[in-house]
Amino acid sequence: MVLELKQLFEIAGEVQTFEYELDLSEYELFSLHPFCSPVHVTGRVFNTAGVVELDYSVQFSMELPCDRCMDEFQSNYAFSFRNTLVAQNAADRDEYIEVPDFRLDLDELALSDILLHLPSKFLCSEDCQGLCPKCGANRNRTPCQCSEKEIDPRLAVLGELLK
Ligand SMILES: [Zn+2]
Numbered sequence: 001m002v003l004e005l006k007q008l009f010e011i012a013g014e015v016q017t018f019e020y021e022l023d024l025s026e027y028e029l030f031s032l033h034p035f036c037s038p039v040h041v042t043g044r045v046f047n048t049a050g051v052v053e054l055d056y057s058v059q060f061s062m063e064l065p066c067d068r069c070m071d072e073f074q075s076n077y078a079f080s081f082r083n084t085l086v087a088q089n090a091a092d093r094d095e096y097i098e099v100p101d102f103r104l105d106l107d108e109l110a111l112s113d114i115l116l117h118l119p120s121k122f123l124c125s126e127d128c129q130g131l132c133p134k135c136g137a138n139r140n141r142t143p144c145q146c147s148e149k150e151i152d153p154r155l156a157v158l159g160e161l162l163k
């Protein structure tokens, strides 16, 4: 969605609301298409005494393999963002979003805001047991017989030397 903001910039007190579904099903992340359902975007742009701000929230689901056990799982996310919009010459481009032609591509902004806020690790659950490094079994499902206390052969040699 592209927001037309000319009038909003010109009139103090002006408010514009929006709500739509953003389709990111084609978006590729880690060679996958993890946005399994449309992103629900809702928010408003408002002009308070000449300062234009954008307040919006996104809600979406993602389907990705767990970083520990590799099982695909789905999780829901909800983020809120606030950005200050300026017509031109932002001194600090990290803090303000420039809209020189009074048009804001909300799809592009929402995608970059979402990517910046995704967790760095995707875990199916906080206490996911992961895969056994020895036999490859998924420890959430199969408690394997591999010994936890097995000593690294190199350390075993060291142990012998220290005796
Ligand atoms: Zn897992």
Ligand SMILES: [Zn+2]
Binding pocket: 132, 133, 134, 135, 136, 137, 144, 145, 146
């Ligand atoms: Zn094992």
